[in-house]
Amino acid sequence: MSRPIYILNGPNLNRLGTREPEIYGRTTLAEVETMCREAAGDNPIVFKQSNREYEIIDWVHEAIDQGSGIIINPAAFTFTSMAIMDALKMFPGPLIELHISNIHRREQIYHKSYVSPVATAVIAGLGTNGYPVAVKAVLDMIAKASVKA
Numbered sequence: 001m002s003r004p005i006y007i008l009n010g011p012n013l014n015r016l017g018t019r020e021p022e023i024y025g026r027t028t029l030a031e032v033e034t035m036c037r038e039a040a041g042d043n044p045i046v047f048k049q050s051n052r053e054y055e056i057i058d059w060v061h062e063a064i065d066q067g068s069g070i071i072i073n074p075a076a077f078t079f080t081s082m083a084i085m086d087a088l089k090m091f092p093g094p095l096i097e098l099h100i101s102n103i104h105r106r107e108q109i110y111h112k113s114y115v116s117p118v119a120t121a122v123i124a125g126l127g128t129n130g131y132p133v134a135v136k137a138v139l140d141m142i143a144k145a146s147v148k149a
């Protein structure tokens with residue numbers, strides 16, 4: 001079996017679809033997972049959410065050992081976590097930082113990401129549709145890299 005794509009979600013995203021629908025929409029995280037699995041087709045994915053920084057770091061380490069790509073919505077850890085940034089730096093494959101909202105249209109505190117400088121690409125503002133878009137993009141990058149290799 002091929003190596004999975006890791007899709008990692010940070011704090012409070014387990015509550016997606018239950019508040020602030022004008023910013024984040026009404027889609028739940030379980031529905032987002034279904035959208036990702038549909039976009040991935042036969043390609044395996046590992047879909048996780050945690051409110052704990054260390055758990056996200058442990059999954060990044062797992063992805064370094066076993067994964068082919070990472071899509072991460074670090075939520076509030078985007079703006080605070082050098083530890084997640086350090087872990088992501090070690091990942092050799094395609095890495096997409098994803099935000100449901102366009103963080104750059106929001107208040108200043110949402111503008112300085114620790115993750116963007118180590119990401120292959122950043123998706124922000126596509127709503128939850130950004131997730132299947134990111135899955136397709138990572139699969140495309142992996143396919144192109146394997147043709148070159």
Ligand code: CA2
Binds near residue numbers: 015016018101
């Ligand atoms: O737009 C995004 O995806 C964010 O990463 C979401 C984070 C926020 O801190 C980032 O600036 C942008 C917040 C996630 C809060 O979780 C929610 C829980 C319930 C309903 C909506 C969001």
